[in-house]
Amino acid sequence: MEMKILQFNIQSLKRLGNKVLLELCLNNNQIDAAILSETWLNSNIETSMNGYNFAFSNRPDGFGGVGIYLRKNIKFSTFKINSEVENVGITTLNLNRNINIISLYSTPNTNNIQFKNGLDKIFTHIRQLRGPTLIVGDLNAKGASWDNHTTNRKGYILENLANDYNFRCINDGSPTYAVNSSNASAIDVTFINDNVRCTWKVINKLTNSNHNPIVVTVHSKFKAKTSTSKIITSKVLKDMNEVKVGHNLEEFIKTCNSTIQKNTIKINNSNKYIPKHWWTDTSQRLFRLRNAARKKYNQYKTMQNLELLDIAEKNLREHIKEQKNKNFSEVIDQISNPSCAKEMWAKIRNLKKYQCEKNVNNSWNTQDSIKYLNHITRQRSNNPNNDNSDANSNSNNEGIVEMNIENFSKFLNSRNLNSAKGNDPISYKMLVQLKDEE
Incomplete structure (x- = not known):
């Protein structure tokens, strides 16, 4: 069973209508995973989507950010790599053939040294992962392998690192970003490190983002294991x-x-x-x-x-x-x-x-007390041995020690002073320290 993945620099998931349009696209195209960059999220934004779980990494300033939506029938674990390049990754757990997916984003302001160091950390971590790994994102890098029009230093760095770690680019050269028709370029890239057959296709614009969404189809047996x-x-x-x-x-x-x-x-x-x-x-x-x-x-x-x-x-x-x-x-x-x-x-x-509250004292109101007293009264009236019970209670009362300061002090001295506090919370040690008023 193939796996359909949507790759998209959405340029704000919180912008009005963007999440709704994304959800429609995922459902209509039967997308298994959506890999997003520039989500522009903070902790107060609602990200839930019907039928999908969401793994993400946000930036404190509310810009940038990356995220991955994954179908709820696919179990996964999340990981983040300490790097200068924004990232979040998932590893599927219940597929016939599990896969690692990593979403990346690097701002245009990231200098070449930070870019190289960040990518080197990410590729070093990926080497430890099992199974095929798919790396996607907007890295603002232009290389000859995926952009037929222009190249830059970041594209050269990315190409060399990908070759060193045996990753291949599956872009077909189509532009993925354009402010206008005259400066179109391909800065959204897709890499994979396994000999897996993939198809890569740019589709029509989905939102007001300057980036076009991309559908990546990985042709392999990724069917989720289900209990029969x-x-x-x-x-x-x-x-x-x-x-x-x-x-x-x-x-x-x-x-x-x-x-x-x-x-x-x-x-x-x-x-x-x-x-x-x-x-x-x-x-x-x-x-x-x-x-x-x-x-x-x-x-x-x-x-x-x-x-x-x-x-x-x-x-x-x-x-x-x-x-x-x-x-x-x-x-x-x-x-x-x-x-x-x-x-x-x-x-x-x-x-x-x-479930109810553990403290049940509040649930006992005056009416319940009256009902309980009436119940006891009926029991006593129906009991033929009332006199004997009264005599027994009187005999029991005779053995009760009167509570005064002296007896209370003896009681405290017989207690373990290291005992835990009660609900008050007052411990025996606190009571022992009390002194009589002069």
């Missing part, structure tokens, strides 16, 4: 709790294997997501009706279709809410009547979407 099956662990544990262990080991192993096989489902392209266990056939039917109503309204935006869409969304929303409440009640019942404490806490830890 998934074990539903929660159901396996539930079934194993009911298994009776006998004296026959082979029979027990056979039971375990059959339980795992029973709770293993196949995953294919049409079944990427595992539905929640409270999702029923009714849920699926209402979900499809909602989608059909939405599609019909998007095609024919009439009041009638809008009303049908509102009804479909309301039905689905109410059904989901009902199913969640029902499921939550069932979980609470299971927690309230556990077979063991370990099982109870395991279920509580699994309630990721229903």
Whole structure:
């Protein structure tokens, strides 16, 4: 499976409309990776894009910058090289043949010595990487290998370093940058270091950038590895709790294997997501009706279709809410009547979407206190041994030591002064240091 890559000096990803146009281009052309330079980003700019992850390196002044968008089904690790040339790189992790991709940008103001030192650091780091490596970016370098019109000193440096490290340029000589038709040049370059067949093509302008986007197609087996099956662990544990262990080991192993096989489902392209266990056939039917109503309204935006869409969304929303409440009640019942404490806490830890504050004191209000007192009162009135219980409580109270300064001092002296502080936070050591008022 080939890998389609978009190379583009976008000249500001934050400029109005540029990210939207880029997203449309990626989806329409089925691009696997977009390698950008001059992103002009800072920490406050939204960079998320549907279906893609983003690795980037920004400049403190909000100009320059490089980034790589990669499809979400491709897992990768990110690296940055300490260099005078701006860079960010990724290494894919789950492809049949993994690849390294590095985005570079060098400003026109970078002098030749800084340019050479920066590129030398980058090529030295690349030598340690495994698999094919693709280097792309705007380096403001003009060389005879990729620019038929003009050359400069930076282009000569880049050509020599690429040859020394066995990289070849795959540009076809087409200009990639032009302020006007009279000074077109090729300063966006693409290098690869492996004997991989690639095609390189400049496409029509995408934004108001002075650079043209480039589509690089790497012809190799880059298909993402996907798991064909998934074990539903929660159901396996539930079934194993009911298994009776006998004296026959082979029979027990056979039971375990059959339980795992029973709770293993196949995953294919049409079944990427595992539905929640409270999702029923009714849920699926209402979900499809909602989608059909939405599609019909998007095609024919009439009041009638809008009303049908509102009804479909309301039905689905109410059904989901009902199913969640029902499921939550069932979980609470299971927690309230556990077979063991370990099982109870395991279920509580699994309630990721229903986490509450650890400090539960704030959740106990006056009404709850009144209900609790009424509950205790009813218990005492229904207890025929009230007199005996009162006598027992009185006898227990007789053993309680009166709390005064002397007894409290004895208590403190019996404590470990190095104990951790409480919620106050006041330690025993602090209390010991207190003195009586004169």
